[in-house]
Amino acid sequence: MNCIFYCKQCDKEFQRKKYDVINRGAGKFCSRSCQATYKNIKYEKQYKLNWNSDIAYLLGLIYADGNVMGKPYWQVSLYSKDKEIIDNTLDILHKNSLPKPKPYHRRGSYCLSVGSRRICRALIYTGIVPNKCKSMIKLKIPNEYFVNFLLGFFDGDGCWDKKSFCLSNGSLEVLKWVLKTLKKLWNINGRIINKGSCGTYRLYFRLKDSYNIAKWLYSNNRYCLTRKKDLIMT
Numbered sequence: 001m002n003c004i005f006y007c008k009q010c011d012k013e014f015q016r017k018k019y020d021v022i023n024r025g026a027g028k029f030c031s032r033s034c035q036a037t038y039k040n041i042k043y044e045k046q047y048k049l050n051w052n053s054d055i056a057y058l059l060g061l062i063y064a065d066g067n068v069m070g071k072p073y074w075q076v077s078l079y080s081k082d083k084e085i086i087d088n089t090l091d092i093l094h095k096n097s098l099p100k101p102k103p104y105h106r107r108g109s110y111c112l113s114v115g116s117r118r119i120c121r122a123l124i125y126t127g128i129v130p131n132k133c134k135s136m137i138k139l140k141i142p143n144e145y146f147v148n149f150l151l152g153f154f155d156g157d158g159c160w161d162k163k164s165f166c167l168s169n170g171s172l173e174v175l176k177w178v179l180k181t182l183k184k185l186w187n188i189n190g191r192i193i194n195k196g197s198c199g200t201y202r203l204y205f206r207l208k209d210s211y212n213i214a215k216w217l218y219s220n221n222r223y224c225l226t227r228k229k230d231l232i233m234t
């Protein structure tokens with residue numbers, strides 16, 4: 001006996017064979033691709049990050065100095081030597097009604113750890129690869145929040161080296177992506193240097209561009225690491 005059903009995704013009529021099991025998902029969709037599309041849309045809605053400038057700043061910090069663990073741990077951690085970064089993070093988490101962990105101190109760094117599947121999924125959805133931060137390449141960040149993300153990244157992994165704005169990272173691909181985005185958004189060029197011995201790469205900008213970047217960063221962000229800001233602005 002065949003019955004007529006309507007696909008949950010595309011609303012098309014289809015025939016369901018009687019041995020389909022409804023509660024396993026079979027029988028609700030006309031095809032496997034409709035089932036996959038439905039699931040993707042559902043997850044996208046459920047785990048979409050509510051973007052704002054502070055969340056983008058936090059993402060930059062996590063991108064530079066954090067770690068995301070996926071299944072089955074579902075844990076996000078952030079490490080920093082600066083107490084101010086930890087305080088800012090707690091403030092942002094509180095303002096966005098996200099879980100607020102207790103910081104602890106280990107090997108000279110402060111550490112924050114949140115066990116939350118929802119936050120991990122939302123972060124993974126932006127493009128962060130769990131368990132291996134070095135291969136986090138292109139993130140899906142709305143253009144208007146890139147300036148906030150960049151300051152988070154700079155506060156974590158950047159320095160002000162001989163009047164030049166500089167970002168360092170273990171992955172060449174990460175810096176290439178940052179440079180490409182800066183070129184696209186602000187028409188800024190830079191160069192990437194391999195720091196051989198310690199296995200990190202550095203992205204440098206010219207003097208004039210460095211001051212422009214600094215101006216943009218500090219006029220568009222509520223949170224920052226004061227230590228670095230004072231160094232640049234004086």
Ligand SMILES: [Zn+2]
Binds near residue numbers: 008011012029030
């Ligand atoms: Zn369908």
